[in-house]
Amino acid sequence: MAPGPGAAYHPGMDRLPPRIDAWFAARGWVPHPHQLEMLRRADAPALLLVAPTGGGKTLAGFLPTLAELAENPRPGLHTLYISPLKALAADIRRNLAVPVAGMGLDIRVEDRTGDTAAEARRRQRADPPHILLTTPESLALLLSYEDAARTFAGLSRVIVDEIHALHDSRRGDQLALALARLEGLVPGLRRVGLSATVEDPPALARFLARHPDPCPVLQADPGPDPDIRMLETASPPPWAGGGGRHAIPEVLDAIRRHRTTLIFHNTRAQAELFFRDLWLANEEGLPIGIHHGSLAREQRQRVEAAMAAGALRAVVCTGTLDLGIDWGDVDLVIQVGAPKNVKRLVQRIGRANHRYNAPSKALLVPANRFEVVECVAALEAARAHELDGEPRGPGPRDVLIQHILARACAGPFDADALYAEVRTAGPYAGLEREKFDACLDFAATGGYALRAYDRYQRLVRRDGLWHLRDPRAALRIRMNLGTIVGTDTLKVRLRGRGGAPLGEIEEGFAATLTPGDTFLMGGEVVRYEGLREMTVEVSRERGREPRIATYMGTKFATSTQLAQRILAMFRAPAWPDLPAHTASWLALQREVSRLPEADRLLVETFPHDGRWHLVAYGFAGRNAQQTLGLLLTHRMEREGLDPLGFVATDYATLIWGLARVRDPAPLFDPRDLRAGLETWLQGNAVMKRTFRNAAIIAGLIDRNLPGHRKTGRQATFSSDILYDTLRRYDPGHVLLDITREEALKGLVDFGRIEEMLSRIGGRIDHVALDRVTPLAAPMFLEVGKVPVKGAAEQRLVEEKAARLMAEAGLA
Amino acid sequence: MNGYALTLAGAALVALPSGALWWPERRLLAVADLHLGRSERAARRGGTLLPPYETEDTLARLDAEIGRLAPATVLCLGDSFDDGDAAACLAERHVLWITRMQAGRRWLWVAGNHDPGPPGLGGSHLAECREGPLVFRHVALAGAAGDGSGEVSGHYHPKARLAGRARACFLCDDRRLILPAYGTYTGGLDICAPALASLVGPKGLALILGPRVVAVPLQGLRAGVSASSASR
CATH class of the missing domain: 3.40.50.300 (P-loop containing nucleotide triphosphate hydrolases)
Known part of the structure; x- marks a missing residue:
């Protein structure tokens, strides 16, 4: 058994254990106050340290472990350290080696990630080190083995590093569930979170602690202002x-x-x-x-x-x-x-x-x-030290389904006990029993209205416990663990025998390339030569302009708080803090039209280049403005306003079309927008992408594992087919419900449209003009224009086909 | 009809937007790769529990097609079932549904690699089948027939990418026609994949499915060699 919390090191003492004290002294270092404070409060069940970068956060996290093991050496796993990055785990292992050696401690420190050799990983399960450094994904995998209880026996502390980078993502939800499972295996486990400066430490604390236990926050001196x-x-x-x-x-x-x-x-x-x-x-x-x-x-x-x-x-x-x-x-x-x-x-x-x-x-x-x-x-x-952050909704259920499947791999379980355990994880504290049962049913039977699989259930209930029906399924479930779903990417290599690997591009981008096309990779212009065994072959091409590299663009949306600040700035009579070019631009906008305000919606309409244009300055962030564009153009099409396309930025949506919108107010009717979301948006590509992610995480479709992909994919079919089939035959299915919930807070971001609608409260200012306004002008230069589809797509296909037929002399 | 009319070894055929082939002169309807029972097979073998609705969906589309055209012969070009057991495990109402569609017409099951044996349902089971100038078999044979006959096959689930969208397609040249997969749960193989490139030469056409079947020369499509893992 492990010593009780704090047994090795006496809390309340201001003094470091002699060996550690000597090590600091030999370097001429004095521990930071927050490092000592972490030692003093070493037996807190949960503790969150918020410290600026460079504040010796990680050492602060490990000091109690080193102190305890220095005073009371023992075999077995003592501390589990979790970081969001593999590289960080390896980095910490090297950094810890210095004090461990310097203090003359006999402590084994090892990391375990996807990069660790299989042999080492097996050994770690049977004979774990004192300190194991890992990632949320590797932890989930460790917990899915039948011998998890033995591996983690004696575990005394868990340190979650860079917790601010984990807590508001699916990886964080998975980690919270893993912590709940660990607590089930080794009750009394102490949890420590290390965070950079964040806006809402109590939210992080709630994420870290066993719900509903309290979690004190330790604030280190934030240091001088940057x-x-x-x-x-x-x-x-x-x-x-x-x-x-x-x-x-x-x-x-x-x-x-x-x-x-x-x-x-x-x-x-x-x-x-x-x-x-x-x-x-x-x-x-x-x-x-x-x-x-x-x-x-x-x-x-x-x-x-x-x-x-x-x-x-x-x-x-x-x-x-x-x-x-x-x-x-x-x-x-x-x-x-x-x-x-x-x-x-x-x-x-x-x-x-x-x-x-x-x-x-x-x-x-x-x-x-x-x-x-x-x-x-x-x-x-x-x-002003005013940081921003969007409140995060309840933990996503696709992650929960994966957790249930992984739990089944580790051995039979009782549904009531698992439900109680899951609710101790912060993100799932409010989970209703009904929703948990639907997730369990999905894991067990697929959860279809048509009970087709009773003979082939994935999980079966025997003697009150849920078992995996076919033990072979465990391998498949483990291979699919994890919550990061990347877009399919292809490796890029220089052409020729043993050509150097350069990186990866999105499959969708690769598909648009024809031999001779050029793009940027690692700072150099490369020429697309062809595709060979799922690898993009390129050659170096000097002195040519690249086509824009569109791969893997992360587009962040401007936060609500920042948008509010911008709107507040617009209220000023003049802008002495802005460079002259920008101040005069805003002044001109105020003169010819008006500036957007927080509690009203500015809508401009004007003709330009033979088309009618409409700009709605919603300041709702890129994703929400994009959704607004989809919903508005759909509505306009129905009303015969002939929209042709739109483009969205963080602050506005610009729509162009053949007809003039004389009264835009009805277009923004909240009921209509919500109804449009329910019906039309369901068939949208954004929903299909969200569904694909949920389906992979929930184990409905297998991941494309690197190295497992074949050139011929007759056997695999697109998740879009599953989405369409479910919508037609089983519209109440739990995975569609999860998809809707995730899309609304993610790519569709309808939450921010709702926020905008309640903010403007129906106050819409329509300014009709005879030309482009200063604020609208930059939008004409934006990339990422979305054509309004429908009949247009088939026309595009037919035109392209006709051109190719003509070129081939077949017309 | 939004199909595409073509002639193969003298037979006047129509490639339908659904992926089925219609031979008006003989009132023959051919469909390839139905893969009925795919979700049942995955579940049976400890795979994932796919939505169990694809048999329903595939039969509904086939039934509508039969209702519209009233064919004298329906020819299923192999891989009609996802494996030998899938036919045996078919739900009772699906068996009845197939029996109802078979009433009053000739029904041919051509053997495929997934379903080499007879399905134990009505209709005749054949390794391959000759109808006038055409030979119907599941997998195309490499090389020339030499006797002037035309070959109709399935198996590859061809797909083509045009204007950024991958869609299922027929592939044809003057001797050969390869059908797209008709089943709901089917993926596809890009027409640029070597297996297909060696069967249908550069003078061939891809007949791309959509609201209307659109013909595109393979030469034009293959010039823009794209990711060979196209998916719908």
């Missing part, structure tokens, strides 16, 4: 688009004046384009690298190594560098494009100056005129 400014550029930013390439001379200058600069972009495609142009301008050949999630692992590791060795002056990157991996001495962070979200901005800025009590330094580069406004608003919010 030094953030907007980068002033000689040429003004363009009217629309992203990228920030107008700022390259100033960015290069900033790189020159700092040791190491991180340049964050919001999308991978933008990072690629910026990196290329930065190199073209980099006449003195400063060592600059690129790092993002689509690059091959070898490529990324090379950049990471160079970074750690201090060999790079700058790295152009995306969110993959957001988390707490220590890759060197960064003294400047540049954010290109609006940060969309103040919390992310503050966390990114924390990357600079990894030394406690030194201010971080950051520059913002708005990529277009509107982003200037957004950046100024974000700066104000950051200075």
